[in-house]
Amino acid sequence: MSSQPCLMTLGGIGAIYKLNDFVVVKVPRDPVEPDHAAEQRVFDILERYPAHPNLVRSFLRIPGRTFLERLPGGDLASLLRAQQTRDTSTQQVLIVAEVLPLERSFWWMRELTSAAAWLEGIGLVHGDIRPPNILIDAEGHVKLCDFDRVVRTGERLDAGTEPFARLLGDEGGRDRGTYGKAGPRTEQFALGSVLYSMTRGYDLYENQWFGLDHDCVVMDMLQRKEFPALTHSHEDTIISKCWNGNYVTIQTLKNTMLEIVCGPYEEAKTESTAWYVQHQEKCKEMVKEGVMATL
Numbered sequence: 001m002s003s004q005p006c007l008m009t010l011g012g013i014g015a016i017y018k019l020n021d022f023v024v025v026k027v028p029r030d031p032v033e034p035d036h037a038a039e040q041r042v043f044d045i046l047e048r049y050p051a052h053p054n055l056v057r058s059f060l061r062i063p064g065r066t067f068l069e070r071l072p073g074g075d076l077a078s079l080l081r082a083q084q085t086r087d088t089s090t091q092q093v094l095i096v097a098e099v100l101p102l103e104r105s106f107w108w109m110r111e112l113t114s115a116a117a118w119l120e121g122i123g124l125v126h127g128d129i130r131p132p133n134i135l136i137d138a139e140g141h142v143k144l145c146d147f148d149r150v151v152r153t154g155e156r157l158d159a160g161t162e163p164f165a166r167l168l169g170d171e172g173g174r175d176r177g178t179y180g181k182a183g184p185r186t187e188q189f190a191l192g193s194v195l196y197s198m199t200r201g202y203d204l205y206e207n208q209w210f211g212l213d214h215d216c217v218v219m220d221m222l223q224r225k226e227f228p229a230l231t232h233s234h235e236d237t238i239i240s241k242c243w244n245g246n247y248v249t250i251q252t253l254k255n256t257m258l259e260i261v262c263g264p265y266e267e268a269k270t271e272s273t274a275w276y277v278q279h280q281e282k283c284k285e286m287v288k289e290g291v292m293a294t295l
Contacts, residue, residue, distance in 0.1 A: 005295060017295060019286060022279055023059060024070045027295050031064035035148040040066055042124075042147040049122060051276075053268035054115035056135060056145040059276065060283040065292055067283040069271075071143060073136025076108075076198070080131060083201055092209040096201030102235065105198040106262035108134075108142045109238075112194065113254035115144045116187050120250045123153050125182035129190035130164040131197055141268040157182045162215070163204035164190040167223040177223075185245040188253055192242025196228070199235050204228055234260065 005017035005025065013035065014028035028036040043058040043066070051057055060067040073079075085095040112134065119126055127149035135143050149159065157179035160166070166189055168180045179186065197203045205228065210217040227243055230236035238256065240246075247253040286292060 005291065018070060022070055023283060024068050025292070025295070026066040026068060028064060036064070036066065039148040042150045045124070051270045052115055052118045053270045054111040054141065054143050056143045057276065059280040062287060071135040071137045073138065073140070075132050076134040076136065076142065077131035079136065080197060080201055087209070090209045093202040093206045099201045100198050102199065103262040105195060105235065106257065106260050107265050108198065109191070109195055110257045111142050111268060112144065112191060113250060113257050116191065117250045117254040120153065120184070124150055125153055125187055127151055127157055127182055127186070128161065129187065129194060130161055131194060134194070151182045153183050155182055156180070157186055162219050162222055164193045167219065169223045169225065184247060184249050187250050188242040188245060188247050191253065192239045195235060195242070196239050
């Protein structure tokens with residue numbers, strides 16, 4: 001393993017460093033960052049079960065350091081953005097050079113709903129499904145990452161990112177103006193918005209500009225269920241049902257995706273135990289050699 005970690009991304013709460021072609025390490029700015037610690041606890045839970053092929057795995061966790069598998073295909077948000085021409089002042093999407101093939105969007109929805117349904121089966125909700133948190137592996141499969149907003153089904157969602165989350169309107173009763181309780185309603189809304197992004201090449205309302213308060217306007221529109229116009233196509237029917245919470249469970253949505261015929265498809269495979277242990281041991285070596293202390 002290289003002794004020179006390479007900075008990949010730098011965000012408001014931390015950084016991700018590439019350690020080699022297979023491993024990255026997530027480092028928070030604050031060693032006691034609560035979101036980082038929360039994500040580590042989620043990985044502790046996930047490791048009690050057989051690994052799911054569409055969830056990013058952690059090789060090792062120590063205080064303030066989380067070692068993760070590296071996916072060379074980047075993230076879905078970057079893939080979509082590479083095809084966009086935007087207004088430099090407003091960031092409105094003006095042109096999309098090429099939209100993902102529909103069968104690929106369906107393949108990836110199969111994988112995303114499979115991952116979300118698996119989490120549902122163990123009583124968890126991802127809580128932050130959106131293109132930046134969808135990574136692409138070398139074989140073209142997708143995996144969900146970033147588990148710092150994971151909560152148990154039925155717990156309150158304290159935060160959301162529009163247009164992949166929606167504040168409740170009058171239908172929410174006492175929960176009006178909040179994201180409500182985490183569960184099938186919140187997850188399918190996010191998944192429907194992801195499918196919209198994949199089939200359009202941009203996120204909801206990114207092709208419009210509502211002025212300096214654009215984000216707030218979009219938040220209010222979604223709360224009022226003022227969604228973009230849809231067609232009667234198969235994909236738009238699914239999007240509409242997701243936005244309106246028509247699927248009783250994410251498993252039901254997953255089954256819907258499995259029924260769609262979308263060309264040849266090879267199921268994603270879980271890496272072998274030997275593969276996992278090999279990279280885990282290399283992470284431990286890095287810690288022992290003191291390389292982490294340089295970050």
